[in-house]
Amino acid sequence: MNAKRAEPVDKRRLILDAAIRVFAREGFHRCRVSDIAKEANVAYGLVYHYFRSKDEVLNTIFSERWELLVEMIGDTEKQDLPVRDKLYAIASFIIDSYQYDPELMKVIIVEVTRAANTFGSHHLAEITQAYDGIARIVADGQEDGTLRDDISATFASLCFYGAIEQLLSAWIFEGLGKSTQDFEQAKDMVVETICAGLQAERAVAGDATGA
Amino acid sequence: MNAKRAEPVDKRRLILDAAIRVFAREGFHRCRVSDIAKEANVAYGLVYHYFRSKDEVLNTIFSERWELLVEMIGDTEKQDLPVRDKLYAIASFIIDSYQYDPELMKVIIVEVTRAANTFGSHHLAEITQAYDGIARIVADGQEDGTLRDDISATFASLCFYGAIEQLLSAWIFEGLGKSTQDFEQAKDMVVETICAGLQAERAVAGDATGA
DNA sequence: ATTCGTGTTGACTCGCGAGTCAATCGTGAC
């Protein structure tokens, strides 16, 4: 704990970054630990010096980043802004994350968030924190009358987050445009779609409320 | 090809149904082929009599069901209904599918649709067909003036589908309510949220269009 | 110089589980 100095290269970090690339390229289940070691230019055994298991590597990658998202949502929640701007900030954060480091976000979404059977279940609590934060923001908007309150906040947050994640998936796997402009438009469109749908004081369209 | 009779039990079907249960319970990667055989009360080797590999079992399960969804969307597209009703029909179909056979839907979503690194990539074409169908429905709505056309149809379809899938995920992994009423409300809420957001002739809220 | 400890190495073990295959069963045809 005291012997740690500024090392020339932090091998642990090297391994994590290599793992992100390998997981993104080949998928967690398909790649071998030796692939990670090779990618990091490091001996096989060193991976097990820093991490207890292959799983722990992925868990670390995920938690490290997801924590930032949860914090960011928490901070946004506290700020005094219109709901719409808060949601815009969140959409921005996630989409920017993807634009800045697509491989990392691919791993997080594909191998954890959307792999709820495998790793997702270990991180359910963390994942849910994000949804809950968004839900609280929506709830605030409902209380101050900005948003309609006949749609549950939990529900709205799932729609909002689900829409964003689906967009990322489309960027990852289909050929959705990836220019800066595309990303900026995307932010506006998700927020616009969801916020407009949730906005208060509008003429309700028809007969939808009955079962 | 000609010797086939109405057998007392269709073992192939038995294996598929058992596989759905096992995949849903343990996940594709975690379960063993022997688990499937055991669940189906069938010898290990018989699985390989009917399927070339473990993968093929999952692929069959997925394609069999996804085809129905794609057909359903195609049919809906052709009908002469307001966009809103069309989208409602699709949301209903998916949510009803889950309500009727949660294990099957869990497998489809968790192991294929959202496992785009693994199986999803093999089925990308099929999956995309569904999105495209929804996008065409939205595009129709834009042409007849029901829906605003400043949000791309492709985009809107991703939001719509993503929101629904996120709801299913929440049912699968979190404790979202599962009464019939919950499911019915869910349908209304997704459609309402997304459709209202996409509806034409509304006052646009603010300043969001700039970067 | 030697002792320690942390970082680093990579060959090796070892269990698991997908896929194979030779044998057996059941039954329809002749």
Add this chain to the structure above:
DNA sequence: GTCACGATTGACTCGCGAGTCAACACGAAT
């Protein structure tokens, strides 16, 4: 009766890959 052939069985093979471990490198402390 027996032949043929698909359905069915389950013990066995075999490769893969996660995780282990004994050895080595190197700097710091004494």
